[in-house]
Amino acid sequence: MIFGLTFPETAVIGLLFAAIQFGAMIYLASLGEMIAERAGVLNLGVEGMMAMGAVGGFVFAIETGSPWLGLLAAAVIGAAVAMVHGLFAVALGANQVVSGLALTIFGVGLANFWGTDYEGVRPEVQFADVDWGPLSDISWIGRILFQQSPLAYSAVLLGFVTWFVLNRTRGGLALRAAGESAATADAAGHSVLGLRLFAVAIGGAFAGIGGAYLSLSISPGWTVGVVAGRGWIAVALVIFGAWKVRRVALGAFLFGLAMALPNRTESFDLPWDPILWSMLPYILTIAVMIAGALVLRNRPPAAPAALGLPFRREER
Amino acid sequence: MIRPVLVRREAPVRGGQPLAFAVGLSVALLLGAVLLLVAGDSPIEVYRRMLSASFGDLEAFSVTLNRAIPLALAGLAVAIAATMGLWNIGAEGQILFGATTAAGIAQAGEGWSGPVLILAMIVGGSIGGALWALGPAAAKAYIGVNEIITTLMLNEIAIRLIRYLINGPWKDPEGYGFVQAPALPEQSFLPNLFQRTHVGLLIAIAVLAVVGLMVSRSSWGYELRVAGSSGATATYAGISLKRKILTVLVLSGAVAGLAGGIELTGNATRLTETVSNGYGFAGIIVAALALMRPSGVAAVAVLFGAVQVGGQSIKAIGVSDAVSTVLQALILFGVIAAGVLIVYRIEMTEPKVRST
Numbered sequence: 001m002i003f004g005l006t007f008p009e010t011a012v013i014g015l016l017f018a019a020i021q022f023g024a025m026i027y028l029a030s031l032g033e034m035i036a037e038r039a040g041v042l043n044l045g046v047e048g049m050m051a052m053g054a055v056g057g058f059v060f061a062i063e064t065g066s067p068w069l070g071l072l073a074a075a076v077i078g079a080a081v082a083m084v085h086g087l088f089a090v091a092l093g094a095n096q097v098v099s100g101l102a103l104t105i106f107g108v109g110l111a112n113f114w115g116t117d118y119e120g121v122r123p124e125v126q127f128a129d130v131d132w133g134p135l136s137d138i139s140w141i142g143r144i145l146f147q148q149s150p151l152a153y154s155a156v157l158l159g160f161v162t163w164f165v166l167n168r169t170r171g172g173l174a175l176r177a178a179g180e181s182a183a184t185a186d187a188a189g190h191s192v193l194g195l196r197l198f199a200v201a202i203g204g205a206f207a208g209i210g211g212a213y214l215s216l217s218i219s220p221g222w223t224v225g226v227v228a229g230r231g232w233i234a235v236a237l238v239i240f241g242a243w244k245v246r247r248v249a250l251g252a253f254l255f256g257l258a259m260a261l262p263n264r265t266e267s268f269d270l271p272w273d274p275i276l277w278s279m280l281p282y283i284l285t286i287a288v289m290i291a292g293a294l295v296l297r298n299r300p301p302a303a304p305a306a307l308g309l310p311f312r313r314e315e316r
Numbered sequence: 317m318i319r320p321v322l323v324r325r326e327a328p329v330r331g332g333q334p335l336a337f338a339v340g341l342s343v344a345l346l347l348g349a350v351l352l353l354v355a356g357d358s359p360i361e362v363y364r365r366m367l368s369a370s371f372g373d374l375e376a377f378s379v380t381l382n383r384a385i386p387l388a389l390a391g392l393a394v395a396i397a398a399t400m401g402l403w404n405i406g407a408e409g410q411i412l413f414g415a416t417t418a419a420g421i422a423q424a425g426e427g428w429s430g431p432v433l434i435l436a437m438i439v440g441g442s443i444g445g446a447l448w449a450l451g452p453a454a455a456k457a458y459i460g461v462n463e464i465i466t467t468l469m470l471n472e473i474a475i476r477l478i479r480y481l482i483n484g485p486w487k488d489p490e491g492y493g494f495v496q497a498p499a500l501p502e503q504s505f506l507p508n509l510f511q512r513t514h515v516g517l518l519i520a521i522a523v524l525a526v527v528g529l530m531v532s533r534s535s536w537g538y539e540l541r542v543a544g545s546s547g548a549t550a551t552y553a554g555i556s557l558k559r560k561i562l563t564v565l566v567l568s569g570a571v572a573g574l575a576g577g578i579e580l581t582g583n584a585t586r587l588t589e590t591v592s593n594g595y596g597f598a599g600i601i602v603a604a605l606a607l608m609r610p611s612g613v614a615a616v617a618v619l620f621g622a623v624q625v626g627g628q629s630i631k632a633i634g635v636s637d638a639v640s641t642v643l644q645a646l647i648l649f650g651v652i653a654a655g656v657l658i659v660y661r662i663e664m665t666e667p668k669v670r671s672t
């Protein structure tokens with residue numbers, strides 16, 4: 001007992017397992033948003049792209065019988081939906097906030113429309129947890145780290161790849177240049193439009209995978225409202241993570257914990273109604289934003305300098 | 317390689333925004349038709365039903381107007397904030413908390429006379445909405461916290477607050493085990509103006525007019541627009557940005573909360589977590605289509621009311637009402653594209669070697 005709270009072993013293991021599960025899901029969506037924002041494009045459509053990934057991934061998995069094909073479809077669908085934002089906010093230079101919000105409404109609406117016939121369909125196809133042999137048998141750590149869905153390991157891998165590409169390759173440098181100073185990137189011979197469209201598409205694919213994580217692994221199946229505002233948490237996480245992979249990863253685990261706890265209040269004997277606990281991730285987001293603003297008050301902003309600014313060569 | 321490039325027109329196309337609106341709406345309906353065809357529904361049948369359910373006769377139109385009330389207020393809430401370059405994405409939550417406040421007042425004032433109770437609920441809704449926006453407003457004004465995220469998170473919190481109240485403290489003792497809030501007292505129902513349009517229409521028109529004039533004609537509104545276009549200019553002119561941000565966002569929340577109060581007395585029989593019905597989000601589209609001008613909000617709200625009422629009507633022929641949500645987003649996309657093409661034209665050019 002610590003502070004009058006009990007910590008039963010199985011409950012703690014279950015909590016940490018779920019924290020990594022939820023954390024990896026939100027990490028994927030945040031990484032995608034971070035890539036788009038590093039290229040200078042704010043995409044507030046994450047919630048919509050995740051919803052489309054969730055329903056698309058589930059439908060394709062059921063119809064093809066393979067969760068991997070479902071996942072692939074979710075990535076492609078996420079990227080395709082993101083290109084709507086690419087067309088309006090990047091190619092046509094429309095206001096990125098308006099276009100992104102419209103994308104969320106569009107994506108959530110389309111997902112609900114598409115999912116009508118799949119609501120309540122038994123999730124016969126879903127990802128099985130990976131068995132790492134002896135590693136998975138280690139007490140505590142084995143259950144928490146080495147019995148996760150393949151998607152959790154993919155998230156970790158994609159995090160490393162994203163970090164490497166952004167920081168250690170010429171393409172990544174060009175992409176970041178498009179987000180810091182589009183005119184400079186253009187003068188250096190890069191296609192700002194191409195770089196930004198690419199970043200938005202990748203962001204959409206990551207969000208789609210995050211959505212499929214929900215519908216094929218965490219809570220298999222499709223129900224209206226399954227994304228439940230987590231796309232927005234992903235957007236907040238990028239700000240919290242100061243547009244850096246490592247800090248986004250840390251934040252993802254923290255929010256994973258906050259998302260996992262509300263379902264487990266009974267096993268920890270926590271006071272108050274579980275419904276009140278379900279506000280935790282959202283309250284935490286606000287708290288973290290406020291704390292971040294207070295801490296970073298006198299420091300230069302971490303956001304990419306050209307974030308949210310459309311680029312038209314004629315108007316340089 | 318020949319590529320399409322956007323080139324600024326010498327002069328914008330005549331007809332401007334109304335033209336963009338018409339083109340965007342047509343394109344949206346066309347894309348919606350494609351979607352319906354793919355899903356195996358008849359677009360003609362669906363659109364015909366939607367039209368007759370929303371504009372078919374006076375009764376249909378009165379239902380449309382009924383819907384347009386919260387949409388116009390939510391749109392106005394978003395537009396006020398946008399005048400200053402702020403994004404209130406939390407109208408949904410402010411509507412919910414406004415309705416919650418109104419429901420609380422209805423419980424306390426069960427014995428009051430109708431007009432007193434209704435007035436208290438509507439004013440209370442507005443105060444509730446203002447309170448729900450106060451946190452993000454203060455955080456934005458004094459420490460620069462991104463208001464998009466904070467207002468949004470409060471939407472999720474508002475839904476869960478109502479869920480908690482309905483499951484616990486406010487659970488209907490006469491609900492026979494059903495999890496629901498107690499029924500509102502009968503004298504709390506807003507009277508109808510004509511057919512199925514309630515008196516809230518007059519309130520909405522009055523608020524739109526007053527706030528519209530405040531923004532476009534008063535010195536307060538002028539300062540607001542100056543601050544919206546350039547914070548530095550505003551500060552130089554002696555306008556306190558912090559105070560402006562605070563008052564604008566709180567006013568925006570009050571207008572959205574008003575919609576919540578009106579919805580509760582006008583259309584609901586008890587508080588539910590779906591009382592806001594997506595009006596807060598649709599309000600963003602309404603405001604964007606009205607180019608963030610309070611004057612345009614009313615017209616767009618009626619159109620969107622029609623799309624939503626139409627969307628409800630097609631459930632009868634087995635088509636998901638999510639179609640109407642998709643249509644609303646498509647209309648916005650269509651109008652954005654048309655709006656860009658009014659100022660720019662697309663030219664197919666071969667990339668030139670740049671001289672610089």
